[in-house]
Amino acid sequence: MTEAVEKKPRSRRLSSGGVRMIDVARLAGTSMQTVSRVISRPELVADETRRMVEEAIRELNYIPNSAARILASSAxxxxxxxxxxxxxxxxxxxxxxxxxxxxxxxxxxxxxxxxxxxxxxxxxxxxxxxxxxxxxxxxxxxxxxxxxxxxxxxxxxxxxxxxxxxxxxxxxxxxSNFEAGRKVAELFRSRGLTRIAYVGGRSEQDFRSNARFEGLSARLAEDGLTPVARIELTLPMPAGDGVRGLDRVLATDPLTQAIFFSADTLAISALLECNRRGLRVPEQLAICGFGNYDFADAIVPSLTTVAVPxxxxxxxxxxxxxxxxxxxxxxxxxxxxxxxxxxxxxx
CATH class of the missing domain: 3.40.50.2300 (Response regulator)
Known part of the structure; x- marks a missing residue:
C-alpha cells in the first residue's frame, strides 16, 4: 500500500542578495530587459507580461539592486x-x-x-x-x-x-516677482495711498524678494513716489518677524499708510498685531502679503495677497x-x- 504524501505548498524564497534579476526573468519566462523595464517603467510593459514578472518578483522575494541598475542602464x-x-x-x-x-x-x-x-x-x-x-x-x-x-x-x-x-x-x-511688486503698488495707488513700505528678506539673501521690492518701487516712481521704508529681515523669517517688521516700519514712518510683506506669514502676524493694538486695517493701515498661504482668507480682516501658483x-x-x-x-x-x-x- 502506497502511503499518500501530502504536497506542501512551495515556500516563498527569501532574498538575501542571492536572487538575481536573471532568476526572475527565468521564472517569468521573459528577458532581463523586460524585468528591468517592469521595475523602472512598468507603464511600458503589456499587462499580462507585467503581471508574470511581478508574480515572479513576489515568489522569489527579489529586491532590485538599485546601484547595479544605475550602472547597467545609466539611469x-x-x-x-x-x-x-x-x-x-x-x-x-x-x-x-x-x-x-x-x-x-x-x-x-x-x-x-x-x-x-x-x-x-x-x-x-x-x-x-x-x-x-x-x-x-x-x-x-x-x-x-x-x-x-x-x-x-x-x-x-x-x-x-x-x-x-x-x-x-x-x-x-x-x-515674475517684479510684476508682483507692480501689482501690489498699483492696488495701493488705486486707493490713493502714498506712504507705502516694504518688509522682506535681506537683499543679499532673498533675490526674489528684491525683485518684488523693485517692482513696487518702479510703479511708485511712475507717480513720483518712493517707498517710505524697506525693512530687511534675516532668512528664514518666522511668523513673529511680521510684528518686528511692523514695529520697524512705524518707527521709521509713523504715518505709513500701507505695507507690502514678502510672505503671508509675516503679513498675517502683523495684521493680528494691528487688531490687538486697535490699529484699524485697512482704514489706518492697508496690508498685503504674498503667497496666499493657509488661513490668509480666514483671518479678520481677510488678507489681500498675491496668489502663487x-x-x-x-x-x-x-x-x-x-x-x-x-x-x-x-x-x-x-x-x-x-x-x-x-x-x-x-x-
Missing part, C-alpha cells in the same frame, strides 16, 4: 529637488505636486533644503550628484559658480523654479524633466506663469 530614476525651506507652505505644496507627477512615472524624489544658503545648496548638489540623479529641480536662479559648473558638467536636465525674471541655466518654470509650478517642473528624459523636448525653455492679486478686506 537612476531619481530626481533631486532642492528648496529653501521645508516649513514654508509654498515650497511644501510645490514638492507635493512634483512628487505626485514623478511617482506616476516610477521616479523617486530626494529632497534637500538649502536654508536660503547658496553654499548649502552647493553642498547638496555635490552630495546628490553622487547618486547620479536623472535631473534637478532647484528654487530660483541664484547659485554659486561651482553649483552651475557641477550641474553643467553632469549633463542632466535642470529646472529652476519661482523666478521668471531672470535667464535660466537650462529650463525654468516660474513667475505652486501647484502649476510643481507640475510643470516635473513634466519638463520628464519631457527632456523622454526626448520629447530639447534645448532650454522658460515658462512664466501669470500671477493673480487677490484683493480682500485688508487692502
Amino acid at each position: 537612476s530614476h531619481i530626481v533631486a529637488v532642492i528648496i529653501p525651506s521645508l516649513s514654508a507652505t509654498v515650497y511644501a505644496q510645490e514638492v507635493h505636486h512634483i512628487v505626485r507627477v514623478l511617482e506616476e512615472r516610477s521616479f523617486s524624489v530626494v529632497i534637500g533644503h538649502s536654508d536660503y544658503s547658496e553654499i548649502r545648496e552647493q553642498r547638496l548638489v555635490q552630495s546628490f550628484l553622487e547618486r547620479r540623479p536623472d535631473g534637478f529641480i532647484l528654487t530660483g536662479t541664484q547659485h554659486t559658480d561651482l553649483t552651475r559648473q557641477l550641474l553643467k558638467n553632469s549633463g542632466v536636465p535642470v529646472v529652476e523654479t519661482f523666478d521668471g525674471d531672470n535667464a535660466a541655466m537650462d529650463m525654468s518654470v516660474g513667475f 505652486f501647484e502649476e509650478v510643481g507640475v510643470l517642473a516635473a513634466n519638463a524633466i520628464l519631457a527632456r528624459l523622454d526626448g520629447t523636448a530639447q534645448g532650454s525653455s522658460r515658462k512664466v506663469i501669470p500671477l493673480q492679486l487677490l484683493r480682500r478686506a485688508s487692502a
